[in-house]
Ligand SMILES: CCCCCCCCCC/C=C\CCCCCCCC(=O)SCCNC(=O)CCNC(=O)[C@H](O)C(C)(C)COP(=O)(O)OP(=O)(O)OC[C@H]1O[C@@H](n2cnc3c(N)ncnc32)[C@H](O)[C@@H]1OP(=O)(O)O
């Protein structure tokens with residue numbers, strides 16, 4: 332029935348001010364208002380419809396994305412949207428496109444690695460989309476190992492040019508988004524060669540296609556790499572391959588903020604550390620952490636609403652069956668994901684602050700916080716994307732059979748999201764970077780240089796190695812200090828244990844390789860501690876609105892205690908807690924689930940997602956799931972006719988043949 336809210340009874344149970352929670356989720360009233368306005372603008376414009384997307388074949392899918400992306404650009408200009416509004420609008424269009432890489436990597440690479448003059452030349456063109464750019468780093472043979480890239484950029488002093496070349500098949504650029512069919516330019520990463528000497532990997536702005544007729548320029552071979560995971564999903568994106576055959580570019584197209592090549596072919600290093608060549612990756616990893624909370628909250632919103640609608644078993648005297656959300660097993664799978672979405676939102680907010688802070692410091696030639704920023708962005712990117720990818724799949728299972736329907740929105744969300752565990756750094760490779768940072772920190776303890784920031788807890792290493800958990804009853808686990816100390820002690824002890832084992836190897840690199848699985852576990856423990864501690868820090872802030880802070884405290888408890896329960900092996904093995912204390916934590920966790928239960932629908936309403944953005948019948952705001960599923964089935968092209976295409980050719984002869992067999 333039109334206009335009936337099938338979740339109204341659920342919404343009546345709410346114990347907090349949802350409108351205020353929406354502001355907390357958005358980050359500020361201003362961000363909420365911009366988001367809300369842009370989401371509605373997209374939802375109300377028929378050009379941005381997406382319910383037909385899963386039916387499209389690759390070419391139509393791609394053209395459809397071009398149509399939407401260019402229409403979005405037209406609206407951005409017509410409405411004179413700010414950068415913030417434009418970026419929100421693009422995200423609500425909700426379709427991976429070349430514009431993600433243009434705005435998300437090409438522009439930031441020029442901003443971060445280009446000199447002032449280079450920025451002055453290229454950014455205005457990029458801002459007006461008079462050139463479209465991609466980020467061409469990964470090759471067929473090398474992705475994780477950036478130092479192993481094979482593309483060469485050889486300086487020719489005769490002509491004052493670089494010669495960009497792909498010497499082998501494995502040096503072909505492979506994967507860059509937007510490269511396959513759209514980009515006119517790329518920031519291409521290549522080995523710099525001056526007078527026969529190698530000088531590491533640097534970024535170069537290379538024009539790839541003609542601005543007149545879009546044909547590849549001489550010496551350039553470029554194409555799409557082919558279909559990817561899932562039928563629709565990320566196939567809206569033209570990930571590309573690219574080969575260079577001695578392509579010449581002017582010297583001033585090497586991005587020269589980190590190192591400069593002079594007219595006579597000499598390299599001059601600026602004060603800036605060489606790792607800044609990796610700066611765009613740090614920036615993007617930070618945005619990916621923010622996106623993780625969005626993707627996870629979408630999945631959780633769908634699974635929570637549907638769990639309140641869906642009923643199975645438990646009917647007595649002909650009454651309604653039990654809502655599946657009331658099953659403790661459903662709650663123990665769903666509510667930690669809900670809590671994780673909030674936790675990732677807050678750690679993402681903090682990481683954005685950290686990134687802004689490190690950027691300002693870099694501008695003032697203070698490079699001291701760069702290693703921590705690298706470790707935090709790498710580790711949190713790895714942790715949040717892994718949990719989110721698994722969480723989307725768990726949400727699908729929480730929706731039973733209907734979760735497998737494309738109209739649930741979950742299969743597509745999963746297919747689009749899951750490469751986040753790989754792109755912008757494979758999650759294991761990134762955790763190993765965190766492990767290196769941890770081992771370095773442990774080795775420097777006692778050197779007089781106290782660890783700061785997210786690693787400052789290591790400064791209390793003696794206390795953390797010896798302390799024992801003081802929890803005596805379940806409610807003691809609600810004390811933030813008890814929880815924080817548990818996570819700190821676990822992370823510190825796991826790191827120290829790895830460092831002790833490492834010290835037994837005569838070759839540290841061999842030791843690191845041998846112990847890498849343990850090191851990854853220590854890095855995960857450290858990253859989980861960061862998320863828990865940033866959630867607690869959020870709760871220190873003034874949070875207005877009836878019951879809002881209380882709900883966040885409950886979610887923070889769920890987030891930390893479900894981790895403690897899941898990883899109790901770590902906490903027990905490091906002897907910080909006893910089995911009894913682990914069991915008390917689980918008792919408290921169950922109690923917290925009961926407190927989430929009446930607020931669950933309101934907690935996902937606070938994400939403020941339009942039905943358009945969610946793109947899910949199971950997650951629709953009014954909960955009127957069954958009629959919508961029934962109607963959607965009839966819209967499937969297979970139901971255009973009662974007798975399917977192919978009946979005469981295949982089904983009828985088959986049936987006849989079976990008759991003949993039966994007669995024999
Ligand atoms: C329909 C539904 C829609 C649903 C939508 C859902 C939401 C979707 C969201 C989508 C969002 C965005 C879309 C994104 C689109 C995809 C973009 C993907 C783009 C890419 O993938 S680009 C390619 C990225 N490539 C990588 O990340 C490669 C990974 N490898 C590396 O980073 C490095 O090579 C390395 C692993 C770090 C190793 O490098 P290297 O060997 O040079 O380094 P060492 O280990 O020797 O370390 C040397 C030294 O340098 C320090 N260091 C390393 N990296 C950095 C850094 N980045 N910054 C600062 N410092 C760094 C390291 O710590 C060492 O320091 P030390 O000497 O120990 O002090």
Ligand SMILES: Cc1cc2nc3c(=O)[nH]c(=O)nc-3n(C[C@H](O)[C@H](O)[C@H](O)COP(=O)(O)OP(=O)(O)OC[C@H]3O[C@@H](n4cnc5c(N)ncnc54)[C@H](O)[C@@H]3O)c2cc1C
Nearest residue numbers: 466467468469473474475506507508750753754755756759
């Ligand atoms: C959808 C998508 C979009 C992308 N977009 C872009 C783009 O726009 N631009 C771009 O340049 N690139 C892009 N990429 C490439 C991406 O950045 C790389 O695929 C990614 O960095 C992983 O590198 P790889 O493929 O070389 O993985 P590999 O390193 O080959 O990983 C394979 C396996 O080896 C393991 N492994 C590798 N090294 C180690 C190690 N040292 N220790 C232990 N285990 C290890 C990994 O954990 C993994 O299990 C994209 C990729 C995808 C999937």
